[in-house]
Amino acid sequence: MALRGDKVTLAHGGGGRAMRDLIEEVFTSVFEPESMEDQARLMSGALTEPGARLALTTDSFVVDPVEFPGGDIGKIAICGTVNDLAVGGATPLWLSAAFIIEEGTEIALLKRIVATMKVEAEKAGVKIVTGDTKVVGRGSADKVFVTTTGVGVIPPGRDLRAEAVQPGDVAIVNGVLGDHGAAILAARGDMALSTDIQSDCAGLGHLMAAVAAACPGLRCARDATRGGLASALNEIAESADVAVEIEETALPLRTEVKGMCEILGLDPLYLANEGTLVLFVPEEEAEAALAAMRSVPEGQGAVVIGRAKPKGQGPLVTMRTLFGGARIVDMLVGEQLPRIC
């Protein structure tokens, strides 16, 4: 019954006893799904409320390195999908998890990843109810890729949409920007930089629940993952047909992240986050939103960074610089590359 060897081999994907042993010892013994059927059968009281809606989201996770300061791919896989549900106003309830594993991956690594997923799922109040594993040949994947699909319930009457943002609305972030991107850059080691920066990776379900309860007028929220805050703001502005102006002096940035950006010539507005969201609320609810956000650990650093304005002929998102100049904050082009010039 016990797994033989300490690395995943193609036999673990073959459908036989080795596969069953891997799944039992590494996955189901930890996730403890209610049944071993191929499907999860779901029921929740929240679903039966008239006007309640189901929310469904899916995301694939690849990260190099798979373990980094502040988390691992398992943590991102849970938090990322929980956050995609949460920022849409849904209460996250169930997740599926599928793993594509590269031949030769250490079983101990898989166990660590699965353990993190268990912890994060419990924190977020979601259950991992079904899953899948595949093993591919060496070089066909980078250690492990994880896909999580999440199901949540949106309570009656809640309708968060970027289109709802109006001129005058206030933009708020829950904390410092760019920690994840900077932590990953350092962890990769290509640039030989060392820092104490940790990924900001965190589930934002409780934060969203707190804000939604405190701000009936909450317009929308977006987690600022790939492409950073700049991309999230551009997407919202485009959907809402408004302009957004942010204040350079208001942006919360860790000193080390600033340092990393100065060294590599990067713009923190484009660095990835895994536990940072931006939300828009009507001005009169801004104080309530800030208070609600600061009442949960993930929102301690909540701060107003700008506001929506009527759309003009100009660019969608602009930033007032340190001394009043204005600069365009465009969508990211391709990938941000470190530079020396």
Next chain:
Amino acid sequence: MKYAEEFRDPKAAKALLAKIAEITDEIGATAEKPVYIMEICGGHTHAIFRYGLDKLTPGGVEFIHGPGCPVCVLPMARVDECVEIAERPEVIFTTFGDAMRVPGQKKSLLQAKADGADIRMVYSPLDALELARRNPDREVVFFGLGFETTTPSTALSIQQAAREDLTNFSVFCNHITVPPPIKALLDDPHMMLDGFVGPGHVSMVIGTHPYDFIAEDYGKPIVVAGFEPLDLLQSVLMVLEQIRDGRAEVENQYARVVPEHGNPVSLAAIEDVYEMRPSFEWRGLGEIDKSGLRIRDKYSAFDAEEKFGIGYAAGERSVEEPEGCACGQVMTGRLKPTGCPQFGKGCTPEMPLGALMVSSEGACAAYYQYGGARSSEVASEPAE
């Protein structure tokens, strides 16, 4: 950050801007008849747009963005040669991130990487040296790119490789020098420049005297400047004061980093490893005499051109720049980026036609990203 954030104080910026406006008036410069100041260095171009300085200075001061961006002046043929080296199976090609997206005739380094070439972005030539130590069975080539600021780093790396007898390390040398293109610009009868903001980090290596000819032979003011916004504004003010007083001098605003005579260790390393090429091709400016460096014969074991029989070592070669690309005219200040018919249409940061749209220091990319192009649409007033 010490020595950086103090030079971003909005109060002092406001005072500098008031002074700049005052002297611009005194000189009688207006938006219709502006004073043309060239910031030679691409880093300055980047800072001007990043902090929106172009919109805070009066209409009577117009910035002309100079040729001081090594990526932007790199001719297409050199990119092709990089790709050719990188695609050799035994090669690990190392480069600064800046050069990854520059289009070659067929592809950029980023595309070559996607096609399977082993190309790695590094922060320092020291990292390439380390790769060579760790991969004795591979040829590690470093793409030596940049002006005098960066030249000492590859010179010192080659010296180190020689000391360690690291024979699987070589540099594809594309180092260029600042003064010759400035002279070429000043010799251009169409040039209307009134003064220069000089490159601070180049000058920490070469000192301030290499610019003497600008003041002495051409009668133009030049102020060597730092890279923080207050450094730039103060330098612009110093240039304007020279113009007002009818002076033409080499002044040093960036004395905290730039010694008058430069850095002796760096200069010695450059002298030991490199020699002038008879001429070197600049994108948009053509071949300029004595403007580029090559690796001396005694270090030819570390010269990728010699090792792979490529580039100037392979004899004459010339590649036409892409049709419709006006990078050359923009770089010489004859055309604003927005004046190029391809700007934002056939040439965007996603699909660049010319190098000025690729590098974050390129005038076109800066216009596109930071809104110089769309500046009239961005309302802007000095902060209180």
Next chain:
Amino acid sequence: MCLGIPGQIIEITDEARLMALADVSGVRREVNIAPVLTGEIHDLIGAWVLIHVGFAMALIDEDEAAATLEALKGLGEAQETLEAMAEGAKALEARA
């Protein structure tokens, strides 16, 4: 061109190869100190240098930095005085 940033030397890591650890706002990187080595190598610990592509390219001159800042500060204060005077004059006009 040429991104350069101020950092502080905190440790000599390889005397033979002239390598030292530099700190930039809490981010650390090994840099080559050949260009700034003028005396005893350990005297560089604590020194502020200008870093470019992994090399300490120049020692930052504290006195020169202070002088530049002093001049800038003077300008800022003069500007504030001017503005205060302008405000005062406006207030007087408004009253008149």
